[in-house]
Amino acid sequence: MPKITYIEHSGKEHVIDVxxxxxxxxxxxxxxxxxxxxxxxxxxxxxxxxxxxDEAWAGKTGTPSGMEQSMLDFASEVEPSSRLSCQIKVTVELDGLVVRMPKSQH
Amino acid sequence: MSGAIGRVLIIGAGQAGGEVAQRLRANGFEGDITLCGDEPIPPYQRPPLSKKYLSGELPLDRLFLRPAETYEAEHIRTFFGRRAVWIDRTAKRVRFEGAHELPYDALVIATGTRPRPLPAPGADLPGVHVLRTAADVDAIRPRFVPGAKMVVIGAGYIGLEAAAVARQTGLDVTVLEAAPRPLARVTSPEVAGFFLDAHTAAGVRFMLSAQAAVIKGETGVRAVGLADGSEIEADLVIVGIGVIPETGLAEKAGLTVQNGIVVDGQGRTDDPSIFAIGDCASRPLAAVGGRMARLESVHNAIEGAKIVAAAITGKPAPTEEVPWFWSDQYDLKLQIAGLFQGYDRVILRGDPKDRAFAAFYMQGDRLIAVDAVNRPAEYLGGKALIQKGASPDPAKLADPTVPMKALLTA
Structure with missing residues (x-):
């Protein structure tokens, strides 16, 4: 099962089988x-x-759809690496993926 | 207050009930939490029921807010498949069917709503369904097959979402609506007209200003009889004519109920030990100037849970968010922010013919709501404007070449 590392804004890491x-x-x-x-x-x-x-994974997670990009434009603290995690489907190729969380979702 | 509360009992294991249990733990509450519901399964998302669960795209376990085992891990006791029947406010105990009783120091009522029953003879025939729970959808499935004739009674969001999935599955679909237009209670004639056209183009037949007078059939539904004497053949009927808040327990307990269980800004009923959240509660809402309102939505369930978890654990109340909603039909994503009731002017941005446009609702010079179809920037930009209490320039709102971001900084 692909392992994904989620890193909270505080730096706390969670490695999860998804x-x-x-x-x-x-x-x-x-x-x-x-x-x-x-x-x-x-x-x-x-x-x-x-x-x-995480930069190293940007190629494998693909690029946001128009709908997702428009939503992201209004999120706070957006960076070029920003994604909506509901739009990234987990595949075996994403085994080892690292994602970081922003300070706040609102 | 947190010092005095050892045991929180939550009645109703829908989204509001599930969320409040989790948020109490997230807020550091260390006392007992018991989450009870009359459905036999853990809290799950209801919105997909009329969308990806009905279509078969998402299985039930993908709808659970949390996997069943996480409740145990967080020391949240669960008591599913049992209906609460009586609140004894003096003894602070709740009685369940089968004579079981549970005590509380704080009680959270999150009982939601039940579908309004169709007031017509034959409404109890096999093949006539409502769509509120996962079990309802499971019961619909055997008749939800390509070629079957489905009649939807009530052109609200649930009915239209079911109609969209049905057309995509290959059913023959007729929608009956008592009002002269679909979505009459929830949106403007402009947006309703767009969805009427979209469904008609997808092959849905509409009968507007039409009332189901009788459901005909012997061992199962065969036809829907209208008030004018005509009839529509049906293998399956879905009734979606609104919901009624589940306030019976609160009423029997002597709590104030007025279109929902009446609570204050902290989610408290007129008994300081009893709270109510979600679809069953009526609360003062910043979005309507602090007037009492009862919302039926995911946003409202989550916000109620945040408010009550904060009140019970002595944390500051969260900032109220502009109410938001969504509906998926075919390739159309409708995103709604604010409450449109009381608007005096609607401003369209983009052309509905392009299947991507937004309707902004103004009250005087203030923006109060937006319906955005396949236009997420208009939805989120509009939501931020409403949150600020902004009075955006109508000419700029109407002009798709002016970015929503520019309106926000104006």
Whole structure:
């Protein structure tokens, strides 16, 4: 099962096995990792599952869709590596992925 | 107050109930938490029921807010599949079906709503369904097959979402609505007209200003009879004519109920030990100038949970967020911020013909709500403007070449 490292804003790391097919957001929420709110549950309706994708992985996670990019434009503390984690589907190729959380989702 | 509360009992294990249990722990509450619900499964997301759960794209375990085992890990006792029947406020105990009783120091009522029943003979025939729980959808499935004739009674969001999934699955779909237009209670004629056209183009038949008078059939539904005597063949009927807040327990306990269980800004009922949150509660809402309002939404469930978890643990109350909602139908993502009731002017941005546009609702010079179809920037930009209490320039709102970001800094 792909392992994903979630790093809280405080620096605290969580290494989690996330089944392929789930989203990076679901991996966090289902394991009660603080820092990803995901209020809408993954419908791309709330922009509260913002993460930064570690540079080394940017090529494998793909680029945001137009809908996702427009949502991200209104998130706080956006960086070029910003993604909505509900829109990143976990695959075996993402084994080892590292994502960092922003200070706040609101 | 946190010092006095050892045991929190939560009645209702929907999104609000599940969230408040988690947020109490997140706030450092170390006392007993017991989460009770009448459904036999842990709290789950309801919005996908009429979307990706109905279509079969998402299985039930993907809808759970948290996997079942995490409740134990967080020392949240669960008591699922049992209905609460009586609150004894003097003894601070709740009785459940089967004579079981549980004590509390603080009680959180999060009982949600129940579907409004169709007031027509035959409404109890097999094949006539509501769509509120995962079990409801599971019951719909055997008849939800390509070629089946489905009649949806009520053109609200749930009914239209079910209609969209049904067309995509290959069912024959007729939508009956008593009002002269769909979505009459929840959006403007402009946006309702757009969805009417989108569904019609997808092959949905609409019968507006039409009332179901009788459901016909012997061993199962065969047709829906209208008030004018005509009938529509049906293998499956979905009734989506609104919901009724589940306030029976509160009423029997003598708490004030007025379109929902009445609570203050901290989520407290008129009994200081009893709170109410989510769809069943009516609370003072900043979005409508502090007037009492009852919302049926994920946002409201989460916000109520945050407010009550803060009140119980003695933390500062969270800042109220502008209410938000969404609906997915076909390739259309409708995102809504604010409450449109009481608007006096609607400003369109973009052309509905492009299947991407926004409707901004103004009250005087103030923006109070936005409906955005496939326009997330208008949704989030509009939401931020509403949160600020802004009065954006209507000409700029209407002009898609002016970025929403520019309106925010104006």
């Amino acid at each position: 089944p392929a097919g789930m989203s990076v957001m679901e991996g966090a929420v289902k394991n009660a990792i603080p820092g990803i709110d995901a209020d809408c549950g993954g419908a791309c309706a709330c922009a509260t599952c913002h993460v930064y994708v």
